Amino acid sequence: MFKKLFTPFSIGECEIPNRLVVPAMVTNYCTEDGEATEQYIAYHEEKAKGGWGLIITEDYPVNEHAMGYSNVAGLWKDEQIAGHKELTDRVHKYSSKIFCQIYHAGRQSGPSVNGGVTPVAPSAIACPWLQSVPKELTKDEIKEIITQFGNSALRAKKSGFDGIEIHAGHGYLIAEFLSTYANKRSDEYGGCFDNRARFLKEIISEVRMNVGADFPILVRFSADECVPGGRDISESRVLATLLEEWGADALHVSSGVYGDHNKGIVSPMYVNHAWTVDFANEIKQLVDIPVITANRINDPRMADSILVMNKADFIAMGRGSLADPYLPSKAQSGDLTSIRYCIGCLQGCVMKLTAGEAVTCLVNPSLGQEYRIDYSKTDAPRxxxxxxxxxxxxxxxxxxxxxxxxxxxxxxxxxxxxxxxxxxxxxxxxxxxxxxxxxxxxxxxxxxxxxxxxxxxxxxxxxxxxxxxxxxxxxxxVRPPIKGIDGNNVYFAEDVLLGNVSIGNNVIIAGGGEVGSETAAHLALQSKKISIVEMREDILLDLDGVNAFNLTLILDEYKVNRYTGSKIVEIMEDGVVLENETGTQKVNGDSVVLALGYxxxxxxxxxxxxxxxxxxxxxxxxxxxxxxxxxxxxxxxxxxx
Missing domain, CATH: 3.40.50.720 (NAD(P)-binding Rossmann-like Domain)
Structure with missing residues (x-):
C-alpha cells in the first residue's frame, strides 16, 4: 500500500525510522516555568507508541520572556534539563526520534504570557492577533538573544534530544527579522535581504558552535507568509540555498504568520489539503538536504503520494497526530478505517490556545489526558x-x-x-x-x-x-413567539441542511450565528437568493476569527444579503417584517429558515x-x-x- 512512507531516511547523522513527522505544536501542558509535566511527557510518549518517525516538540523559548503562550516547555536554564531528559528517555523506549524546537516569539506575545514584559521585535509594529506594541530591539539585545539560542540548543542536547529545530517561520522573532512585513530597520539587521537574514545566520552559527558538527539542525520557515508585504516563495528559494550553505541539515517548509486573514499555520477546513506541498517541491529542487512539508495533510496515502512524486522527504502531520497518535501504526498495518482523521475544525487545537487554555481535540477527547486514562476492563460490568x-x-x-x-x-x-x-x-x-x-x-x-x-x-x-x-x-x-412563525413557509435549519424539506428560491435566514450563516452558504451554493437577519450588530460574532473570515468570503462571493441590528417581528407568506433602530421594513422572500439556537x-x-x-x-x-x-x-x- 505504501511505497516510501515507512522507509527510513536520515537528517544529518540521525536516521529517522519512517517519513512521518509530528511538527511542533503548542499544547500548554507544561508549568509556567517551562518544566515538563507528566501530562506533557505522556502526550509525546503516546505518539512514540503510535509509531511516528520524528517528533518535534513545541516552541521552547530561549529566555523566560520569549514565550508566546503561558505554559510552554523551556530550556532557558539548567534546572529545566532533568524534566526534559525524562521526556526524551520515555520517547526513546520506542523507535521514534525526538527533536527540540527552539524559538523566540517576538511580537507574537504579550505581557500576560511572557513574564509581564513588553514583547520585542525588529520594529515597533503590533501583532494582528495579540496586538501588544513591541519594543524595537537594540543591537546589543539582538546579540544577547543569539547567545541564548546557542545556550538553549546545548541544553537540548544535554537533555537527550536527537536534534534541534530553529523556528524561523510563522511570524515569530526570526521570521520578523526576515520579512519586510515586520522589519522596517535600516541598520545591518534590516533593509536588503542579506541584512534581514543576518539574525538567522548568526543564530545558526551560534547553535552549531554549541552543539557540534554531528548534531542535526533543522530550520523551519514560512515559504509564503500569505500577507500583503510578507515574504513569498521567490525569496524563500534564495533563503533555502543559504540555509544549506550555513549548515542546516534539513528544511521544514511551512507557511503563514499570525492573523485571522491568514490561511497559513492554522489552515482551517476551508483550505485545500496539502496546499503548500508545491512550495516544498520548489525548495527541494534547490537543495541536497532533506525537506519536510506540512499543512492539511492527514491521510497516509496522500502523504505517500507526495513522497513518491519526490516533492518532499518527510511529511509533517500536526493536527493529524492530535486526532490519532496511532495513525502511523494503523496505516502500516493496513487498518486505515480505524484512523481518527482530523476534520480541520480548529475548536480544540487552536481556539483553546487563543483562549489561553490547554489543547484538546474534538475527535480525540483523550488528548492531553494520556497520563491519567485507564482503558482496562472493569471488574464490575454494568x-x-x-x-x-x-x-x-x-x-x-x-x-x-x-x-x-x-x-x-x-x-x-x-x-x-x-x-x-x-x-x-x-x-x-x-x-x-x-x-x-x-x-x-x-x-x-x-x-x-x-x-x-x-x-x-x-x-x-x-x-x-x-x-x-x-x-x-x-x-x-428554538422557535420564539414571532407572529406567523407557524406558517407553512417556515423551516428549521437542520431540516433544510439534511434535505428533509423543499424550500423556495428567495430565502430569509433568521439568525446570523454559525448555523444560520453556514445554512446561508449552503443554500447560496444552490443558486438561491439568500438574506440573513441578525439581531446583533454583526454576523458570526461567536465563531473564531479564522473560520469566520473564510465563511464570510463565501457569503460575500455569493452575494448573501445581511440585515444586522434587526429583529423579525412578523413572518408572512411573501417575506418578513423587520424592526431596527430606523423603524420597520419588509424583506421579500418565499421561505424563512430558523437558526435561532437550541x-x-x-x-x-x-x-x-x-x-x-x-x-x-x-x-x-x-x-x-x-x-x-x-x-x-x-x-x-x-x-x-
Missing part, C-alpha cells in the same frame, strides 16, 4: 443504556463498551450523529462526517447494540432493567427522577454548547464507570 446518538452519546457508548460494559444505544432518528450530521452539509465541512463514521465503526467493533427509530419511554427503560441510563438527547431548535431537550430526565437506576445527563441535554464539549463529556463520563 447494563448501560445511552439515549441519543450525537457526539456525546456516541463517545459515551464507545468508551463504556471498551471498558467491558453492556451498552444499548437508542436514537429517535433513522441515523446516528445528531446535529453533527447536518453540520457536515455546509460548504467545506464534509469531513465532519468522518468522525461520526469512525464512531459508528467503533460501536460495531465493541458490539454496542444500536437501536434507531426508537423514541424510548420510561416504561421501555424500566423493562430493560438497566444499572445506568445516560441521557444524551441534545437540544431542540434549548436542552431533557423532558425524559424529570420522568426518570426517582428510578431505581442511576441517571446521568450529558451534552446538549444539560446545556447547549458544541461538539467539542459534547464529545469530552461523553468520554469523561464513561471513564468513571
Amino acid at each position: 447494563n448501560m443504556i445511552v439515549i441519543g446518538g450525537g457526539p456525546a452519546g456516541l463517545e459515551a457508548s464507545r468508551v463504556l463498551a471498551m471498558r467491558g460494559h453492556k451498552v444499548q444505544l437508542f436514537d429517535k432518528n433513522n441515523f446516528l450523529g445528531g446535529q453533527f450530521k447536518s453540520a457536515a452539509f455546509p460548504p467545506a465541512k464534509g469531513e465532519l462526517s468522518t468522525y461520526i463514521a469512525w464512531l459508528i465503526s467503533e460501536l460495531e467493533k465493541y458490539d454496542v447494540s444500536v437501536n434507531l427509530n426508537s423514541e424510548i419511554t420510561k416504561e421501555d427503560i424500566d423493562s430493560l432493567q438497566p444499572d445506568v441510563v445516560v441521557v444524551a438527547t441534545g437540544g431542540a431548535p 434549548a436542552p431537550k431533557n423532558n425524559l430526565v424529570s420522568e426518570l427522577a426517582g428510578s431505581a437506576y442511576e441517571v446521568q445527563v450529558i451534552g446538549g441535554a444539560t446545556k447547549t454548547s458544541n461538539a467539542l464539549v459534547a464529545s469530552r463529556e461523553g468520554f469523561e463520563l464513561a471513564l468513571n464507570y
